Amino acid sequence: xxxxxxxxxxxxxxxxxxxxxxxxxxxxxxxxxxxxxxxxxxxxxxxxxxxxxxxxxxxxxxxxxxxxxxxxxxxxxxxxxxxxxxxxxxxxxxxxxxxxxxxxxxxxxxxxxxxxxxxxxxxxxxxxxxxxxxxxxxxxxxxxxxxxxxxxxxxxxxxxxxxxxxxxxxxxxxxxxxxxx
Amino acid sequence: xxxxxxxxxxxxxxxxxxxxxxxxxxxxxxxxxxxxxxxxxxxxxxxxxxxxxxxxxxxxxxxxxxxxxxxxxxxxxxxxxxxxxxxxxxxxxxxxxxxxxxxxxxxxxxxxxxxxxxxxxxxxxxxxxxxxxxxxxxxxxxxxxxxxxxxxxxxxxxxxxxxxxxxxxxxxxxxxxxxxxxxxxxxxxxxxxxxxxxxxxxxxxxxxxxxxxxxxxxxxxxxxxxxxxxxxxxxxxxxxxxxxxxxxxxxxxxxxxxxxxxxxxxxxxxxxxxxxxxxxxxxxxxxxxxxxxxxxxxxxxxxxxxxxxxxxxxxxxxxxxxxxxxxxxxxxxxxxxxxxxxxxxxxxxxxxxxxxxxxxxxxxxxxxxxxxxxxxxxxxxxxxxxxxxxxxxxxxxxxxxxxxxxxxxxxxxxxxxxxxxxxxxxxxxxxxxxxxxxxxxxxxxxxxxxxxxxxxxxxxxxxxxxxxxxxxxxxxxxxxxxxxxxxxxxxxxxxx
Numbered sequence: 051x052x053x054x055x056x057x058x059x060x061x062x063x064x065x066x067x068x069x070x071x072x073x074x075x076x077x078x079x080x081x082x083x084x085x086x087x088x089x090x091x092x093x094x095x096x097x098x099x100x101x102x103x104x105x106x107x108x109x110x111x112x113x114x115x116x117x118x119x120x121x122x123x124x125x126x127x128x129x130x131x132x133x134x135x136x137x138x139x140x141x142x143x144x145x146x147x148x149x150x151x152x153x154x155x156x157x158x159x160x161x162x163x164x165x166x167x168x169x170x171x172x173x174x175x176x177x178x179x180x181x182x183x184x185x186x187x188x189x190x191x192x193x194x195x196x197x198x199x200x201x202x203x204x205x206x207x208x209x210x211x212x213x214x215x216x217x218x219x220x221x222x223x224x225x226x227x228x229x230x231x
Numbered sequence: 232x233x234x235x236x237x238x239x240x241x242x243x244x245x246x247x248x249x250x251x252x253x254x255x256x257x258x259x260x261x262x263x264x265x266x267x268x269x270x271x272x273x274x275x276x277x278x279x280x281x282x283x284x285x286x287x288x289x290x291x292x293x294x295x296x297x298x299x300x301x302x303x304x305x306x307x308x309x310x311x312x313x314x315x316x317x318x319x320x321x322x323x324x325x326x327x328x329x330x331x332x333x334x335x336x337x338x339x340x341x342x343x344x345x346x347x348x349x350x351x352x353x354x355x356x357x358x359x360x361x362x363x364x365x366x367x368x369x370x371x372x373x374x375x376x377x378x379x380x381x382x383x384x385x386x387x388x389x390x391x392x393x394x395x396x397x398x399x400x401x402x403x404x405x406x407x408x409x410x411x412x413x414x415x416x417x418x419x420x421x422x423x424x425x426x427x428x429x430x431x432x433x434x435x436x437x438x439x440x441x442x443x444x445x446x447x448x449x450x451x452x453x454x455x456x457x458x459x460x461x462x463x464x465x466x467x468x469x470x471x472x473x474x475x476x477x478x479x480x481x482x483x484x485x486x487x488x489x490x491x492x493x494x495x496x497x498x499x500x501x502x503x504x505x506x507x508x509x510x511x512x513x514x515x516x517x518x519x520x521x522x523x524x525x526x527x528x529x530x531x532x533x534x535x536x537x538x539x540x541x542x543x544x545x546x547x548x549x550x551x552x553x554x555x556x557x558x559x560x561x562x563x564x565x566x567x568x569x570x571x572x573x574x575x576x577x578x579x580x581x582x583x584x585x586x587x588x589x590x591x592x593x594x595x596x597x598x599x600x601x602x603x604x605x606x607x608x609x610x611x612x613x614x615x616x617x618x619x620x621x622x623x624x625x626x627x628x629x630x631x632x633x634x635x636x637x638x639x640x641x642x643x644x645x646x647x648x649x650x651x652x653x654x655x656x657x658x659x660x661x662x663x664x665x666x667x668x669x670x671x672x673x674x675x676x677x678x679x680x681x682x683x684x685x686x687x688x689x690x691x692x693x694x695x696x697x698x699x700x701x702x703x704x705x706x707x708x709x710x711x712x713x714x715x716x717x718x719x720x721x722x723x724x725x726x727x
Contacts, residue, residue, distance in 0.1 A: 124252040131245055135238075144238040145293040205255050208337045 056105070063105035070098040078174050079167070088170035092177025099178075100185050108189035118202060119182040126175025133168040237290040237305060239274045240313050240352040243267060248345035256338045261328050264341045268324050271348070272317035279310035283707060286721050290356075297358075297722045298422045304358040304722065307708040308558065312355045312485055315565045319477035320348050322687050326573050327470035329679035330580065337381055344474065346373040354482050358722065360408050360418040363486065367404065367450070371397050374479060377471055378463060386466040396459035400449040407442045414439065420494050421722035424715055431496040440502040443490050448506075451483025452536050453543055454513040460536060461520055465528040469576025472528060476535055477569035481561055484542045491546060492554055492712040507547030511641040514540030518648040527575040527585035527660065530652055531568070534611065537645050538564050544638060545626045553629045555709040559702055560622035563694055567610050567619065570687040574604045577680045578660050581670055587659030589667035596670040600681050601661045603688045608653035610691060613646045618695035621702065 074094035081087030102111040115122075137146035149164035187197050198206065247267040254260040281288065287306035291297065305313070324344065327336070350370030357363050375397075378390045412418055414435065415426045430436045449456040460480070464472055491502070517536030524530045542564070545557035575585055577600060582590040594601045610617035613624075623646060630639040671677075694701050711718075 120252065124249055127245075128249045128253075131242070131249065135242065138235045138238065141234070143234045143291055143294045144242075147293065206337075206339055208335050 060105045063101050067098050067102060070101070071095055074098070074174075078170055081170050082164070082166045088173030089177055091170075092174040093181065095174070095178050096181035096185070099182050103185060103189045108186055108193055108195070111189075112186060112199070115182055118205070119179040119186065120202075120206070121179070123176045123179025123183070126172045126177075126179060128172070129175065130169050130172030133165050133172060136165065233288070234290060236274065236277070237288055237303060237356075240271065240278070240305075240317075240356060241303075241349055243271050243274065244345040244348040244352065248342040248349065251342040251345060252339075256333075258333055260338075260341060261333060264324055264345070265321075265328065267345070268317065268321040272314065272321055275310065275314035275317045278305055279307065279314050282307040282310040283704065286725075287711070287718070289358075289722065298417060298419050301357070301359045301362050302419070302722065303356040304420075305356055306711050307704070308485070308488065308712055309355045311558070311562065311704065311708060312481075313352055315481075315562060316348060316351050316355070316478050318687075318690070319474055319565055319569045320344065322569060322573065322683055323470040323474040323477075326473065326576065326680055326683045327468070329676055329683060330468075330470060330576065339380055340377070340468075340471070343373050343377045343380065344471065347377065347474070349373075351478055351482055355485065358420040360411055360420070360423070362418075364401075364404055364408055367482075368401065370479070370482065371401065374475065378467060381468060382466060389462045389466050393459040393463035396449065396456065400446055400456075403442065403449075404446045407439065407446055410439055410442065419722075420489075421719045424494050424496075425719045425723065427494070428496050431498055436495070437499060437501055440491070440495050440499050441505070443495075444487075444502055444506060447483050447486045447490065448509065448543070449483075450480070451487060451543065452480045452513070452539050453483075453509050454516055454536075454540075455509075457513065457517070457536050461529070461532045464532040464535070465526070469528075469572060469579060473569040473572035473576070476531065476572050477565045480535055480539055481542075481565055484539060484546075484557070484561060487543065487546055488554065488557060488712065491549070492709075493715060493718060496715075497549065497713070503547050503549045505547075507544055507635070507638055510540045510542075510544035510547055511638050512540075513537065513543065514641055514645040518645045518652065521652045522648060522655070525587050525655075525659075527578060527587065527590075527656055528572070530656060531571050531575060534571075534649065534652070535568060537649065538568065538611070540645065541623065541626055541642065544642065545629070548626070548629050548633060548635070548638075550629060550633075551706075551709050551713055552625065554712060555702070555705040556622055556625035556629060558708050559625065559698075559705040562701060562705065563610070563618040563622050563691070566687055566691045566694060567607050570603070570607050570684050570691060571611065573680070573684040573687065574600065574607065577677055577684060580674055580677050580680065581672065582660070582666050583668040583671065585660075587656065587663075590660040591663030591666035592670050593666075594661040596672050597677070597681065599685070600677075603681065603684050604661065605657070606688055607691060608657065609650075610695065612650035612653055614650075616695055616698075618691050618698065620695070621698045 074091045077086040077094060078088055078091035081091065099111050099115060102114055134145045138144055147165045147169070149162060152161045152163070155161055190197055244267070247264060251260050251264060254263070282305060287304045289297070290303040292301045292303065295301070324341070327340070347370055350366050350373060353366035354363060354370060357366055375394055378393060379387060382390060408418065411423060414430070415423045417423060417426070427436060445456070452460045464475055467475060491499070514537045517533050517540060521530045521533035521537065524533060542557045542560050545553045545560060578590060578593065579585045581593060581596065584590060606617065610619040613619040623642065627639055627642055630642065
């Protein structure tokens with residue numbers, strides 16, 4: 051697939067990227083008592099990454115995300131599990147949540163926060179990470195790149211293994227130079 | 232404190248998986264995972280000890296009580312399954328550590344095993360149908376990833392039926408859950424059980440139970456929907472194959488026990504009859520498939536099916552005695568089957584292949600491995616006094632008591648054919664006078680690998696010779712399972 055050849059699409063995408071992510075965070079924050087939450091917010095945010103991959107190519111999108119999506123998802127999962135475990139140390143059941151109400155805060159006024167927000171942020175990160183991982187692999191395969199970039203390859207493969215793509219003698223020079231200095 | 236212990240079977244593997252993923256390829260991850268597996272086994276044994284003769288232990292997630300919130304219920308059966316799962320996972324992990332040096336092992340394998348264990352444990356603990364679906368999905372997604380993690384093109388082709396049939400199964404499961412919710416207005420096991428009593432004998436309940444039979448029969452590998460299993464298991468690396476062979480299909484059997492024994496009312500003659508006959512067909516077709524294969528892991532994979540047949544037959548006969556037999560059979564089978572896969576993995580290291588045409592000379596080179604294999608193979612075939620005998624004996628006694636002569640004949644025939652196919656492995660790998668690639672005893676790693684298999688063999692001998700203790704446990708677990716009024720009362724009105 052040829053990507054990044056439409057000036058209009060690119061301009062709109064770089065603008066919409068921010069709008070979509072603001073909306074995703076909005077969905078995340080309103081989630082506990084209203085429709086929304088970490089899952090749908092995370093999908094929204096992942097959608098913005100799909101759009102960037104289509105407009106600028108998958109490598110640019112990976113640079114925008116900066117971190118390894120698998121690690122992002124793992125950290126999110128850790129956050130969610132630890133939030134669920136906190137009440138265990140207070141003698142409460144697993145996944146019990148706590149809420150606090152604040153009144154008369156400057157600018158914000160009345161505010162209700164609780165541990166479900168932490169849990170939802172964890173879910174948000176898991177969904178962004180997992181979805182980003184899948185779409186990056188798919189986009190990389192249709193734009194002729196290897197499924198994993200070199201840093202992921204070092205982290206998630208064993209010494210014995212060979213990239214499948216190499217066996218089919220795709221230009222292996224690309225594998226060496228990509229993400230290089 | 233109690234809340235913490237009840238949540239540990241799920242939290243421990245989950246946290247271990249997270250830490251392993253973050254650890255990347257550092258060396259200490261192997262020590263961590265071995266330690267974690269050991270602790271999981273300890274926790275499960277403590278839970279099992281606490282569940283004997285006691286009402287089940289209930290953990291209401293988030294503090295929301297039974298019919299409205301999701302509860303985890305650990306009774307004796309669940310605790311037994313947790314302990315067996317932890318034991319198998321421990322053996323598989325230790326075997327994997329012995330088999331591969333750290334740099335050759337895919338860094339995702341251990342975390343995925345832990346995610347798989349998380350899903351399996353959640354399936355054992357949950358008392359909510361939709362939560363059970365979630366547990367199955369966690370388990371299946373981890374298993375898809377493990378299945379294809381170290382696969383090549385040919386392996387992927389073999390894995391495809393596994394993926395396709397399990398996706399169909401999951402969809403049907405979702406349909407069944409929706410129907411259940413429509414019929415009973417709840418997905419909580421206890422509330423379904425209470426309301427199902429009013430519908431006993433109606434066609435819609437029979438229909439729903441047939442749907443459950445299809446879904447969980449497919450997950451367990453019951454005829455005719457078993458085709459996902461026998462070709463996909465041999466592509467797995469041997470330690471992972473041992474875990475799959477021991478646990479995955481048994482989750483399906485466990486859920487059949489749980490749903491038909493506890494959730495649905497006992498008078499469902501048509502589904503029970505159908506289950507028994509399908510089980511007989513599974514036994515025969517599974518063992519015939521095993522006889523037709525000529526490599527060790529292929530033979531063993533088909534054998535899983537034939538053994539599943541025995542367990543499902545026991546559930547289909549549906550008396551307290553038969554359910555106790557099914558539970559005992561599960562205990563025996565998980566240990567023996569995973570050990571045989573570990574022996575298969577050791578043969579691959581020694582002979583460089585497990586194709587029975589090319590293996591051989593192992594009895595001369597390593598009599599110890601031969602003894603381990605022989606004990607487990609004879610146990611699988613049901614030779615007294617090994618553990619397999621007692622389970623088969625109880626099932627056949629129950630069949631005779633109900634005068635189901637054809638079913639009894641099928642069970643006996645499958646036993647004989649099992650012995651035949653085990654002899655095939657014995658002749659090909661241990662007795663044959665020549666091995667194409669020689670016997671590589673200079674590979675030092677075969678010793679710790681055989682030691683893990685030997686440890687499991689000791690456990691299985693313990694089950695055979697201490698059968699009285701295990702039978703008592705199985706009878707108690709079956710009694711708890713079938714005592715539906717107490718379960719409903721306890722969950723909806725009493726404890727937790």
